[in-house]
Amino acid sequence: MGKQRSNTQPPVSERQQNFLRAHHRHHHRITCGRFLLLFCFLGFWETASRMAWIDSFFFSSPSGIIQYLGQMLTDGSFFTHTGITLFETIASFVLVTVLSLVSATLLWYQNSLSEILEPYLVVLNALPKSALAPLLIVWLGTGANTIIVAGISVAVFGSIISLYTGFCQVDPEMCKLIYTLGGSRKDALAKVILPSSVPLILSSMKVNIGLSLVGVIIGEFLAARRGLGYLIIYGSQVFQLNMVITSIIILCAIAMLFYKLIQSAEHYYRKKA
Amino acid sequence: MQPILSLRDVSYSYHNLKGETPALSHINLQVSEGSFVAVVGPSGCGKSTLLSLISGLLPPEDGEILYRGLSSRDYCADSALKIGYMLQRDHLFEWRTVYQNLILGLELTHNLTKENTDYILKLLNDYGLYSFKDKKPSELSGGMRQRAALIRTMAIRPDLLLLDEPFSALDFQTRLFVSADIANIIRKTGKTALLITHDLSEAITLADRVIVLSKRPASVKREMSILYEISREDPLAIRSTAAYQEYFNQLWEVLTDGKTTV
Numbered sequence: 001m002g003k004q005r006s007n008t009q010p011p012v013s014e015r016q017q018n019f020l021r022a023h024h025r026h027h028h029r030i031t032c033g034r035f036l037l038l039f040c041f042l043g044f045w046e047t048a049s050r051m052a053w054i055d056s057f058f059f060s061s062p063s064g065i066i067q068y069l070g071q072m073l074t075d076g077s078f079f080t081h082t083g084i085t086l087f088e089t090i091a092s093f094v095l096v097t098v099l100s101l102v103s104a105t106l107l108w109y110q111n112s113l114s115e116i117l118e119p120y121l122v123v124l125n126a127l128p129k130s131a132l133a134p135l136l137i138v139w140l141g142t143g144a145n146t147i148i149v150a151g152i153s154v155a156v157f158g159s160i161i162s163l164y165t166g167f168c169q170v171d172p173e174m175c176k177l178i179y180t181l182g183g184s185r186k187d188a189l190a191k192v193i194l195p196s197s198v199p200l201i202l203s204s205m206k207v208n209i210g211l212s213l214v215g216v217i218i219g220e221f222l223a224a225r226r227g228l229g230y231l232i233i234y235g236s237q238v239f240q241l242n243m244v245i246t247s248i249i250i251l252c253a254i255a256m257l258f259y260k261l262i263q264s265a266e267h268y269y270r271k272k273a
Numbered sequence: 274m275q276p277i278l279s280l281r282d283v284s285y286s287y288h289n290l291k292g293e294t295p296a297l298s299h300i301n302l303q304v305s306e307g308s309f310v311a312v313v314g315p316s317g318c319g320k321s322t323l324l325s326l327i328s329g330l331l332p333p334e335d336g337e338i339l340y341r342g343l344s345s346r347d348y349c350a351d352s353a354l355k356i357g358y359m360l361q362r363d364h365l366f367e368w369r370t371v372y373q374n375l376i377l378g379l380e381l382t383h384n385l386t387k388e389n390t391d392y393i394l395k396l397l398n399d400y401g402l403y404s405f406k407d408k409k410p411s412e413l414s415g416g417m418r419q420r421a422a423l424i425r426t427m428a429i430r431p432d433l434l435l436l437d438e439p440f441s442a443l444d445f446q447t448r449l450f451v452s453a454d455i456a457n458i459i460r461k462t463g464k465t466a467l468l469i470t471h472d473l474s475e476a477i478t479l480a481d482r483v484i485v486l487s488k489r490p491a492s493v494k495r496e497m498s499i500l501y502e503i504s505r506e507d508p509l510a511i512r513s514t515a516a517y518q519e520y521f522n523q524l525w526e527v528l529t530d531g532k533t534t535v
Contacts, residue, residue, distance in 0.1 A: 173360055178381065180356075180358035181377055182378065195366065
């Protein structure tokens, strides 16, 4: 008989309770360990800066960063710079996801197209995208467009290759089933390839969001007057290391936020599946 | 009885850059209406290729396949002559409920009418799966999954059933009863069925006629009609009859070319 789910929860044995207690204790220990490491690092950094073991002009300090962050929040520059970087990253990410899905689908659908394009995709993926940035500035000028395209260029080729490879690895017998039931290649795509690739698409999105952020920051280094990438490059030029490190910390927070968002989408999908 | 499916001198080879691999060589066989025919042969002899050719997924390189007097190109295009194909694994899609899996064939052929969905609900009821229709396939046992795969195949109301080792993924005990169960269901519906298997015991227990294929490239080595005096409902009872032993020994000799050791 099949596994039938019961509505009444079975009583939890004492051994199971002990196991759960030990599991939670372990989980708390790990979380405490992580915070302890962060506090030790920040404490050591602050002390080293105050005791002049390190030059706070070059290495900044946690208090200096908090002070600068407060200043950014007061004058509103935090929202301007973070907002523009967020907008450019989300725009690149959405475009990368749509472009790579459409391209991988076309490549799977048309075998000869994938054979023709394969070497070009491999070369474009291997090419260091920062090399394209000066070209993009000449073609598109300095502004959000250039930065969004830079963000796309970093992630899109790898994403197309990984999605296409994933589509090709779907069990051919599942497609055969569609053909035996009277379906076409288009049906195999809609009923088998795309639905079975949802976990792959989500994991590729996880990679894409990080790469889009990398591309956007590269773009802002070279072609922006606003954004966190601009603040980092400007701060380093005028030796305002508080500005540089604060921007880097905001970037870390943004990267973590994006990662968590996609992770929750993944959890939602798993729960639904 | 008049044959509804006949293969005349059918040959097929696979091609790649390393060369040509002949899979089937001059296959001649006939299947009469309402019969349950099993095809046995050594692993990799081209049994699955044979079903792909009959179902029209592959075109024959040589020879002719006639189904109800039509060539494979014509009968594949004829919507009244549907061929049901059960694969080695059930391939129930985990992203669909059991019911959504069963209506897949109707969706693909744009035949999702009330009459057809009612037919699926009736089959679910008949095969004891009605209460599982809204579950995910992973919540079904191996035997239930095979029954679900059979309903998915039957839902398109096939004229001919092709069974490509559909029980090979099951453990021995489950396989013994599920195979007999499914064969009985097919027999009751009066459908013509062609079962591919590498399990000689299964072939002799389930089929009315057994066709033995040679090693690759496969050709028909022997055909044998199977008849029992008792009902086929109980696979264990069949396997303990003298007739079963006799059929088994005869076919074993054909399969192994008279060699007693491997």
